[in-house]
Amino acid sequence: xxxxxxxxxxxLAAYATFDAVFTMLWSSLLGVVIGxxxxxxxxxxxxxxxxxxxxxxxxxxxLVLICTYVGAIYGGSRSAILLNIPGxxxxxxxxxxxxxxxxxxxxxxxxxxxxxxxxxxxxxxxLALALFTPVLGNVALDxxxxxxxxxxxxxIVISGNLTGGDPLKGWIIxxxxxxxxxxxxxxxxxxxxFTFGFADLSGGIxxxxxxxxxxxxxxxxxxxxxxxxxxxxxxxxxxxxRLKDVFQYWRTIVRSGAIGxxxxxxxxxxxxxxxxxxxxxxxxxxxERDKFGKGSIEGLxxxxxxxxxxxxxxxxxVLTLAIPGSxxxxxxxxxxxxxxxxxxxxxxxxxxxxxxxxxxxxxxxSIGILIYGLVLTKALVKVLLxxxxxxxxxxxxxxxxxxxxIASRMFDxxxxxxxxxxxxxLRQLDFPMAPLVLGIVLGDLLDKNLVRGLxxxxxxxxxxxxxPICIVLWLLVAAILLSRVPGIExxxxxxxxxxxxT
Amino acid sequence: xxxTRQSKRDFLAGVFFALLGLGIVAEAQRIPAxxxxxxxxxxxxxxxxxxxxxxxxxxxxxxxxxxxRQGGHRLGTGETVFERAGTPFRTMLxxxxxCLAFALVAVGRLPFWLASFAFLSASFIVLGWxxxxxxxxxxxxxxxxxxxxxxVAIGVHYVFQELFLVRLP
Numbered sequence: 001x002x003x004x005x006x007x008x009x010x011x012l013a014a015y016a017t018f019d020a021v022f023t024m025l026w027s028s029l030l031g032v033v034i035g036x037x038x039x040x041x042x043x044x045x046x047x048x049x050x051x052x053x054x055x056x057x058x059x060x061x062x063l064v065l066i067c068t069y070v071g072a073i074y075g076g077s078r079s080a081i082l083l084n085i086p087g088x089x090x091x092x093x094x095x096x097x098x099x100x101x102x103x104x105x106x107x108x109x110x111x112x113x114x115x116x117x118x119x120x121x122x123x124x125x126x127l128a129l130a131l132f133t134p135v136l137g138n139v140a141l142d143x144x145x146x147x148x149x150x151x152x153x154x155x156i157v158i159s160g161n162l163t164g165g166d167p168l169k170g171w172i173i174x175x176x177x178x179x180x181x182x183x184x185x186x187x188x189x190x191x192x193x194f195t196f197g198f199a200d201l202s203g204g205i206x207x208x209x210x211x212x213x214x215x216x217x218x219x220x221x222x223x224x225x226x227x228x229x230x231x232x233x234x235x236x237x238x239x240x241x242r243l244k245d246v247f248q249y250w251r252t253i254v255r256s257g258a259i260g261x262x263x264x265x266x267x268x269x270x271x272x273x274x275x276x277x278x279x280x281x282x283x284x285x286x287x288e289r290d291k292f293g294k295g296s297i298e299g300l301x302x303x304x305x306x307x308x309x310x311x312x313x314x315x316x317x318v319l320t321l322a323i324p325g326s327x328x329x330x331x332x333x334x335x336x337x338x339x340x341x342x343x344x345x346x347x348x349x350x351x352x353x354x355x356x357x358x359x360x361x362x363x364x365x366s367i368g369i370l371i372y373g374l375v376l377t378k379a380l381v382k383v384l385l386x387x388x389x390x391x392x393x394x395x396x397x398x399x400x401x402x403x404x405x406i407a408s409r410m411f412d413x414x415x416x417x418x419x420x421x422x423x424x425x426l427r428q429l430d431f432p433m434a435p436l437v438l439g440i441v442l443g444d445l446l447d448k449n450l451v452r453g454l455x456x457x458x459x460x461x462x463x464x465x466x467x468p469i470c471i472v473l474w475l476l477v478a479a480i481l482l483s484r485v486p487g488i489e490x491x492x493x494x495x496x497x498x499x500x501x502t
Numbered sequence: 503x504x505x506t507r508q509s510k511r512d513f514l515a516g517v518f519f520a521l522l523g524l525g526i527v528a529e530a531q532r533i534p535a536x537x538x539x540x541x542x543x544x545x546x547x548x549x550x551x552x553x554x555x556x557x558x559x560x561x562x563x564x565x566x567x568x569x570x571r572q573g574g575h576r577l578g579t580g581e582t583v584f585e586r587a588g589t590p591f592r593t594m595l596x597x598x599x600x601c602l603a604f605a606l607v608a609v610g611r612l613p614f615w616l617a618s619f620a621f622l623s624a625s626f627i628v629l630g631w632x633x634x635x636x637x638x639x640x641x642x643x644x645x646x647x648x649x650x651x652x653x654v655a656i657g658v659h660y661v662f663q664e665l666f667l668v669r670l671p
Binding site for chain 2: 051052053054055056168169171172175176178179182186188189191193194217220221222224225226227228387389390392393394396397398400401404405408410413417421424429430431446447450451454455459486
């Protein structure tokens, strides 16, 4: 306990420099602006910043990415409240009550609630990050090939189940992501698979260009291919967060923070599910249930606390298992690899201080959003009014630069373009993107551990089903899959409805 | 039952992904066994792709089955599979063409700042022209967007190449 506090103190001292504070200020600002602009997601922001920070020191680069990530998730609430358009998918739940408050002339108060909820959510998640990462890190040391194989399958199944509306489509796209990750040289015999003689493919498909395409270029096409929405901004009052709101809804804040953090830890689910789950739980336990959707302070507080608590939560499995808890965390994981940070079960043995460095970065990022929550109001309104016909082509230029910069090869630009077009088509067909990303990230892990496990067990597949952690994981996978079989699904629903009535 | 647009789209997507899954499994079978080094068949490089391909195939068959139960296979009945292309769809197509022209033709042939200036100017003008004409602000808007395009092109060059030492295409 005290060792952890001491390590956190050391990390804080290391980041209490002018350079670190300056880096935090500009990267949080960029994050808030990216999040606030509809069409620019946190994933895309973190992916683009990965290329910008390519030449920086690891400690500085990760600080930039975390500040961008936290800032973007918070920034999404601005457009949700002011325009009724979620800046990021994570802010969709905030539209319901945030914009309703804005229409009542209380946009300032709503922004204050979003600021306090986001900061407190980040702190709750941060506390969990500091407390649970060492514990989970120790548990992860017991993970072998069999457990990692099931963890990868579980990640895809749970991500497909919870993101988007149709689990079947989520699973299809998740397993395709796993396949895409296997294109190129395989790990045992160095055999080159599925390249069809195309030499550039033998190194595989890089994650950053694929993500920039799926979340950046596809978004450019989707935004410009949808009807234009008229931006109407109501007059607003003071944006200073009120302590009364925090004290009155402290239970909601703690509950939403816990839900957000937990959903963050679950592989590949992410901030939008965290926000909706926190919102639904707040509504379920609220004494003012009828106000939800009509300008409920509690509803907005729950959504904003939940999505921001998810950010540190999503970083916990990144650090301990090298498995991302959300799409932006997947980019963060890729960035850590680029900068030589070895995330995974050995982190508490090899570089425990880094875990506390990340906690300190989260604290700095929360200070960043407090500052911009208070001062960046009128200027941000002007940014929000920039027409999408101006913003989107600029975004595409950044997508192109972002996909090229990592390896300085045009092949990555082609990957970005391909994933952009595929991503756009898949969105039109209601296929979620998060399982695809998770599949690309987890593909290598699944591939290596399936083969390694089979070699260790000399081809005996029972080894995958008999170890304690494996039993838990495959039972969970089976339960999730079975719960979506039509006959069983309706039976579960009727049982749940009966339970809710009693 | 009259099939919905969604069920038809699901049917077509299911068929596409089922064929893709089947293709992955078939292609994986062409990978040699690699058992000469003494390793068992379980290190076969085609094993994992076969596993993924088979699961994609199974899940896609489930999607086809579900959409067929909703009548999605009757493509000629009820709503059309795709909505009639309206202005936003045309805007998307124009954007796609401009983006592809920029990425595949201009980049690499022109200095990046010039290619991005040309792309941004063309995009701003093409996407905004109608609105400017209706509002009667064509000349003023044109000057404004050219200035923005120049500022962004130079800004991107400066920030990436000079400030953060990132190589541009």
